[in-house]
Amino acid sequence: MADTEIQLARVALTLLAEPGTRAVHRLVARHGPRAALALALSGEIPDETARDAVAARLAAGDPRPAAEAALATAARLGARLVVPEDAEWPPGLAALEVVQLSVSDRRVDRELAPPLCMWVRGEWPLSDAFDRSVAIVGSRASTQYGEHVATDLAYGLAEREWTVVSGGAFGIDAAAHRGALAAGGLTIAVLACGIERAYPVANTALFDRIAETGLLITEWPPGADPLRPRFLIRNRVIAAATRGTILVEAAARSGATQTIRRAIAMRRPAMVVPGPVTSAMSVGCHEILRLHEPARLVANVSHVLEEVGRIGADLAPPLMGPQHPRDQLDDQATFLLESLPRRGTISPDAAASRAGVDIRTALRKLTLLETLGFVVRREGGYALAPQPRRLPENDPP
Amino acid sequence: MADTEIQLARVALTLLAEPGTRAVHRLVARHGPRAALALALSGEIPDETARDAVAARLAAGDPRPAAEAALATAARLGARLVVPEDAEWPPGLAALEVVQLSVSDRRVDRELAPPLCMWVRGEWPLSDAFDRSVAIVGSRASTQYGEHVATDLAYGLAEREWTVVSGGAFGIDAAAHRGALAAGGLTIAVLACGIERAYPVANTALFDRIAETGLLITEWPPGADPLRPRFLIRNRVIAAATRGTILVEAAARSGATQTIRRAIAMRRPAMVVPGPVTSAMSVGCHEILRLHEPARLVANVSHVLEEVGRIGADLAPPLMGPQHPRDQLDDQATFLLESLPRRGTISPDAAASRAGVDIRTALRKLTLLETLGFVVRREGGYALAPQPRRLPENDPP
Incomplete structure (x- = not known):
């Protein structure tokens, strides 16, 4: 495990700017976490963008006591901190260092840097858990159809020892986690708030079940609120840490379509389950398939394995129609x-x-x-x- | 209108070999219909393939009396014969002269030559009727979902003065014809039997309604039976005569997927409506989208117009379903x-x-x-x- 000073510096820096901030990530990459924090505390960061990024929260005071408190709270909760210096840091996250989206003014589209650290609840080493993993994301306002398909795909993937990753939200996310759990498989919920915050609260029991056999992870320290933009910031981790992302049901402009667009930008398999064209919950899925050439239509687990599986190991049987x-x-x-x-x-x-x-x-x-x-x-x-x-x-x- | 000798020769040649037979079409292209028939009757066709193609039925006797009878029957039924020498011959059919499918041993995949003639019931000149036309094809064993979508697309296209072309079968075909009729639009049923044969019989009233305002057309002379392979032979005409083909619901190996594969081979817009992955009637559609890159997912009339419309004339607003x-x-x-x-x-x-x-x-x-x-x-x-x-x-x- 990385030494405490590195941990403390990374947590403190996370407290100074929202995860994903490129300038802060670059600062850490250049000087290392401890020197980067020292520069921030002294107000002498050479790069103006990085200086601006941390200025507001720095004005509220030294972040180190809060970072120490966060680490203590996490320990008390049975959670641990994982940093890039640790062997278990998921290698997939490195793709975020270079990913670029087409021009956008939105902060969440520009600030896509890798996390500075990850809070983790659950036994599995992160990199092992993410090694054979697929994200299943979709609408919170899902239909029975979407939930059925998400559960079914998650079950099938878990059965074949693939980890199912999602965001722990209502609807498709919860269906995916449940499908994986039902198959006795490994599932990971990537949260957008403190590790101890069961959000949505109605999913508390689900989160506990996930933590028992799988993992709950988040970039935010204990106590952090599930603020709206954080879900979008979080999505880049779901897309980057997994081998591919499946979209099941999404309205025209939903956060889930954003996750799969991140996967496309990182050249990861981007898979979309179609649905009835009469359903508003299909519109986002069909638009991704229509507008993004790399997006691939998938209708079952075999199709998914064709995209993410290793050749030979995960064979997809060819289409079989009824024979007359x-x-x-x-x-x-x-x-x-x-x-x-x-x-x-x-x-x-x-x-x-x-x-x-x-x-x-x-x-x-x-x-x-x-x-x-x-x-x-x-x-x-x-x-x-x-x-x-x-x-x-x-x-x- | 073409002279009677040309008509008679073309009908007689159609009686000697199933429509689409390349060798016979080549013979006619080289020598003209009258000389081609004369060569056939004399048993002196230079090309062996063409000679073999007509040998069996020629052995049963001179086809000219039957051809004359067919023309008389058609006249009595109020149907007319249209031949390539006529101004109203649909230009799109010429694409069949060059279309080639990937290697296949099946006769229906090899013998894709244009029709020698067309029997027509209805007032519209063929080429006018097909000028702005879209084919909507799909399963006979359709679901309510598929029928709803087919009707809706046909209605919307007819409203925008597009001709809706289909095969007059149960299920998606009938729904497409009905949608176009409901909008007071022009619809064409391309049959696989004699023009007077209402097949399926249960669609008799539908065929009569189509003939009143639109067209019934077929390559086969009056009296011809709707033999199974003829539906597949017929499909090439649906794909060739229209500006694009839409597939709505198809099982894994259905004739409708064959029609859209013909459209793809002719580089015509090939449009596919997705459906629930839980439905067997979606499997053929999704496989076309997965395996054929030119196939485009369409979810509404705007998407269809984007594919087949003239730029500027048929504007497709983004993400807006058509409102009727x-x-x-x-x-x-x-x-x-x-x-x-x-x-x-x-x-x-x-x-x-x-x-x-x-x-x-x-x-x-x-x-x-x-x-x-x-x-x-x-x-x-x-x-x-x-x-x-x-x-x-x-x-x-």
Whole structure:
């Protein structure tokens, strides 16, 4: 585990600016966390942007006592702090160092730097837990359809030992966590507030179950409120730490579409479950599929594994439609079969003429059709068999 | 109109080989229809493939008497023959001369040549009717969802003066035709049998309604049976004659997915309506979207117009579903409106009874419909207004 000074410096810096602030992350990358904090406290940060970023909260006083209190609270709660200096820091988060979104004036679209630290509740080492992980995100105002699909995908992924990551919110998030738990799998909720804050409160029992077998993680120190912008700031972590993101139900401008756009920007598999076009909860999903070429439509776990799985290890079986005995007939046999009258018999000559095949072919194919049970020979001609028989078992499709 | 000899030759050649047969089409392209038929009758076709293609049916006798009979029957039925020599031949069909599908052994995938002729019931010149046309195809075993979407898309397209083309089958096809008819639009059913054969029989009334204001067309002469492979042969015409094809609901291996694959091969807009991943009727649609990059997800009429419309002429507003004046009507008003005869008047009593509402409600809703310009009062009853009026400007959708 990293030494306490590093931990303290990183927590203190997190208290000085919202997670994701690029200038602060750059400062830490350049000078290390302890020197970066010292520069901040002395008011002598060379970079003006970084200086401005921490100025307001610094004016409220030295952040170190609060950082120490946060670490003490976390210890009391059974939570731990994980920092990039630790071996278990998830490598996927490094993608946030370089990700850039198309021009946007919104802070949450510009300030996408990796977290400075992570508060964690649960036993699993972070990097192990995220190694084979897929995010499932979507609307809070989900429909039964969306919840069903999210639960089903999460169950299927957990069964195949993939970690299911989501945001712990109502609707799709909760359905995804529950699906993974139901399969006895590992699930991670990435929160947008202090680790001890069960938000939404109605999900308290769910959070406790997740922490028992999986992980609750957050960038914010104990006591931090779930402020609205924090959900959007948090989303970049969900997209970056996982191997791919699945979107299940989203209205036209929902936070969940933002998460998958982050995944696209980081060139991670961006998967979208479609839905009825008559549902407002499909609009965001369909727009992502329409407007973002890398976004891939997925309809089941096999499709997801095709995107995120290792070749060979996670094979997706090719599409199988229902097989009809008639599908195995070639064109000439099909035409002949179709040329038979619905009642009564037809001579091979007449059948050949109607089907447009020569008489030798007609006789050969009619014999085949008889063998397969499609036609019967009667009164010197051929008639449709009373009931088309299935192909013999030893004649596979 | 083309001269009778050309007509006769083309019909006779159609009788000798199933439509789409490349060798026969090439023969006609090289020698013209009359010389091509003469070569066939003399047994002296230079090209062996073409010789083989017509051999079987030629053995049954000279096709000219049957061709003459077919033309006479058509005339008696009020149908006409249109051939490529006619000005009204739809130009889109030329794409079939060059289209090639990835390797397949199936006859219907290889033999994609343009039709030799078209039997037509209805007043519209073919090329005019197909000029601004979109195909809507899908499963016969459709769900309420699919039928709703197909009807809605067809209604919206017809309202914007696009022709809706489909195959006249149960399910999605019928819903598409009905949607276009409900909007007072032009719709075309491309049949896979003789023009006089209402197939499926249960759609007889629908076919009659289509022929009244739109078109029934087919490559097969009067009397031809709707043999199974003919539906697949027919599909290439639906894809080629239209500006784009929309797929609404298809099981994993349905004929409708074949139609849209034809559209993709001809580089026509290939549009797919997604659906719930929990529905077997979505599987074919989603597979097309997953496996064929040119296929585009569409969720509403605006999306369709973006694909097939002329830039500037058919503007697609982002993320806005189309609003129909009818959408603002409640169920009772809609039922009453639907209960009105297409021609002539109906008494309020009769309308109430057909719509299944009480007479007081009927009178109130009919007054509303009159105010909105959907119906007019005439001879003590109500009649459909000549042209559905837009809602008043100050009553936004």
